[in-house]
Amino acid sequence: MKRVAVLGSTGSIGTSTLEVIASHPDKLQLVGVAARSRADILVRQLDQFRPKLVAMWEEEKARELQRLTGRRPILVGMEGLIQLATHPDVDIVVVATSGRDALIPLVQAIQAGKQIALASKELLVMAGELIMRLAREHGVSLVPIDSEHAALFQCLQGIPKDRVSRLVITGSGGPFWGVPPSQRHAATRAQVLSHPKWQMGPKITVDSATLMNKGLEVIEARWLFDVPVERIQIVIHPEAVVHGLIELVDGSVLAQMSPCDMRLPIQYALSFPERWESRLPRLSLTQLSALHFLAPDLEQFPCLRLALDAAAAAGSACVVLNGANDAAVQGYLQDEVPFAEIPRVIAETLEQHTPILHPTLDEVLAVDAWSRTVAETLLRKPSCHVV
Numbered sequence: 001m002k003r004v005a006v007l008g009s010t011g012s013i014g015t016s017t018l019e020v021i022a023s024h025p026d027k028l029q030l031v032g033v034a035a036r037s038r039a040d041i042l043v044r045q046l047d048q049f050r051p052k053l054v055a056m057w058e059e060e061k062a063r064e065l066q067r068l069t070g071r072r073p074i075l076v077g078m079e080g081l082i083q084l085a086t087h088p089d090v091d092i093v094v095v096a097t098s099g100r101d102a103l104i105p106l107v108q109a110i111q112a113g114k115q116i117a118l119a120s121k122e123l124l125v126m127a128g129e130l131i132m133r134l135a136r137e138h139g140v141s142l143v144p145i146d147s148e149h150a151a152l153f154q155c156l157q158g159i160p161k162d163r164v165s166r167l168v169i170t171g172s173g174g175p176f177w178g179v180p181p182s183q184r185h186a187a188t189r190a191q192v193l194s195h196p197k198w199q200m201g202p203k204i205t206v207d208s209a210t211l212m213n214k215g216l217e218v219i220e221a222r223w224l225f226d227v228p229v230e231r232i233q234i235v236i237h238p239e240a241v242v243h244g245l246i247e248l249v250d251g252s253v254l255a256q257m258s259p260c261d262m263r264l265p266i267q268y269a270l271s272f273p274e275r276w277e278s279r280l281p282r283l284s285l286t287q288l289s290a291l292h293f294l295a296p297d298l299e300q301f302p303c304l305r306l307a308l309d310a311a312a313a314a315g316s317a318c319v320v321l322n323g324a325n326d327a328a329v330q331g332y333l334q335d336e337v338p339f340a341e342i343p344r345v346i347a348e349t350l351e352q353h354t355p356i357l358h359p360t361l362d363e364v365l366a367v368d369a370w371s372r373t374v375a376e377t378l379l380r381k382p383s384c385h386v387v
């Protein structure tokens with residue numbers, strides 16, 4: 001029996017993870033859950049799964065959860081997340097929080113020797129070099145949940161690293177692929193948040209609309225698989241059936257295909273190194289029409305260009321990219337900045353930064369805080385205001 005703790009159990013990945021756990025009661029046991037503030041969802045999860053450990057980031061919400069459930073203790077804040085992620089009763093930590101708060105808990109979980117199933121790509125964008133070095137040092141397996149990386153991870157099994165010539169990450173193109181700039185800039189919140197293929201949390205859905213998500217995924221893949229950025233290609237694939245491909249030195253290409261359902265990569269990350277049966281939807285090859293693969297348009301999607309530039313620069317440029325993007329997207333979601341201004345805020349924040357090539361954890365945290373402050377100031381500049 002594998003004992004699982006889920007950081008971000010109330011979110012899109014978190015709730016899908018709990019479904020996977022519920023579908024394998026003989027193999028998986030939920031021993032811990034953590035959320036930021038949504039006490040109502042945690043109440044239902046505690047009722048259904050009765051996990052031993054529960055953590056809530058916001059103290060007031062932790063008190064509310066205590067009132068609603070009578071549960072004691074409820075772990076709180078950063079210390080609570082760390083206690084959950086390093087608890088002796090936990091074998092696998094699923095990291096599925098939005099934002100940066102799980103970075104230290106992830107680092108400490110690795111140091112405690114926990115197996116990691118990682119959805120939170122932002123943490124690898126911020127500190128991938130450091131995280132992967134720690135995972136190697138502690139002999140920890142870190143298995144990606146992000147569908148493209150889960151695809152690459154599966155294709156790479158049993159292939160010597162020096163036999164791989166290229167990684168290919170696919171992306172559906174989001175809601176605005178092929179949409180003229182005038183329509184894109186006038187898009188409503190509902191249009192930005194309606195992804196054609198995936199149901200996800202709001203931050204990653206906005207990143208999918210700007211294509212920043214693909215850029216973050218290149219940086220994620222660079223660290224996960226230790227492959228230089230120049231050998232990672234992005235391909236727009238509107239049907240979203242092929243999630244990732246690897247090209248080998250002899251020109252052979254291996255691909256992973258499946259319906260768009262995050263429960264599959266989540267299950268694989270939890271079952272790894274085994275592969276379990278599932279009742280998830282199957283791909284019907286005869287019902288597929290043509291599959292298309294197109295080059296991304298860096299002119300129309302400047303966030304992707306910014307991300308690829310930061311990926312090439314590496315080091316703290318990726319921390320700034322991530323922090324500024326997060327601040328700009330939160331600003332957009334809170335009506336502080338129009339959708340079209342997101343790349344400008346990120347670009348101007350990056351321009352003000354003096355890069356560090358191999359930042360320490362403390363430097364990562366300091367640069368992250370700096371980039372958010374700068375981006376938030378830029379958001380408040382009159383030119384950015386929503387009219």
Ligand SMILES: NC(=O)c1ccc[n+]([C@@H]2O[C@H](COP(=O)([O-])OP(=O)(O)OC[C@H]3O[C@@H](n4cnc5c(N)ncnc54)[C@H](OP(=O)(O)O)[C@@H]3O)[C@@H](O)[C@H]2O)c1
Binds near residue numbers: 008122203
């Ligand atoms: N959704 C997908 O299909 C998908 C695919 C690939 C990768 N990812 C990645 O997975 C991560 C999560 O995405 P999502 O779509 O599941 O986001 P989401 O639906 O917005 O959920 C975020 C989760 O994180 C929790 N959380 C945020 N800050 C926290 C903190 N400080 N302490 C404890 N919990 C905290 C939230 O709690 P509350 O509910 O209480 O706010 C919620 O449970 C992101 O990094 C995303 O890029 C997602």
